[in-house]
Amino acid sequence: MAKYTGAVCRRCRRENEKLFLKGERCYSDKCSLDRRGYAPGQHGQNRKKSSEYGLQLRAKQMTKRYYCILEKQFSGYFKLAERKPGMTGENLLRILESRLDNVVYSAGFASSRVEARQLVLHGHFLLNGKRVNIPSILVKPNDVVELHVNSKKSEKFKYIFENFSSRPVPMWMRVNKEDCKIVVERLCAMEEVQLPVQVHLIVELYSR
Numbered sequence: 001m002a003k004y005t006g007a008v009c010r011r012c013r014r015e016n017e018k019l020f021l022k023g024e025r026c027y028s029d030k031c032s033l034d035r036r037g038y039a040p041g042q043h044g045q046n047r048k049k050s051s052e053y054g055l056q057l058r059a060k061q062m063t064k065r066y067y068c069i070l071e072k073q074f075s076g077y078f079k080l081a082e083r084k085p086g087m088t089g090e091n092l093l094r095i096l097e098s099r100l101d102n103v104v105y106s107a108g109f110a111s112s113r114v115e116a117r118q119l120v121l122h123g124h125f126l127l128n129g130k131r132v133n134i135p136s137i138l139v140k141p142n143d144v145v146e147l148h149v150n151s152k153k154s155e156k157f158k159y160i161f162e163n164f165s166s167r168p169v170p171m172w173m174r175v176n177k178e179d180c181k182i183v184v185e186r187l188c189a190m191e192e193v194q195l196p197v198q199v200h201l202i203v204e205l206y207s208r
């Protein structure tokens with residue numbers, strides 16, 4: 001399974017936006033963006049004004065990095081969104097929000113999407129009663145995601161629930177923290193996405 005293996009803090013600095021890729025570090029004074037609020041590289045402090053194409057590209061790159069997705073997979077999601085009825089941009093966001101690792105993170109079961117991906121890969125979650133280890137699985141309405149019975153006892157999840165489960169839960173899912181269970185009641189609407197994603201620029205980029 002392909003994944004980005006470089007320095008994740010460089011991604012936040014390149015986008016000049018906190019992407020919350022390192023969990024607890026992002027909330028502390030060790031955050032690289034807070035300490036060095038300019039793009040990485042020797043010319044990072046002398047960035048010029050972006051062109052129209054540059055703005056579209058940055059919108060796509062930032063969205064990929066928010067959801068921890070590489071180019072090939074993101075392009076595949078866009079093609080899938082185009083084939084679905086309705087607005088392509090809204091379909092794309094709905095697909096991205098429906099990823100299992102994003103559901104785990106949004107419900108407060110991980111400190112970051114990177115950690116959520118890792119926890120799913122390690123088999124800590126069940127989907128409709130079956131153990132899964134594929135972060136990119138797309139959930140559907142009425143799907144139930146729950147923590148494996150053995151994982152409920154781990155110190156790792158005890159720490160996560162004590163420190164990172166206070167984030168607002170999206171309206172399209174219901175979380176039972178006592179049973180460590182997530183119920184997907186419906187799919188996400190575009191106005192419910194909690195990230196500053198400029199989806200219209202992404203659509204314009206792929207329409208060039």
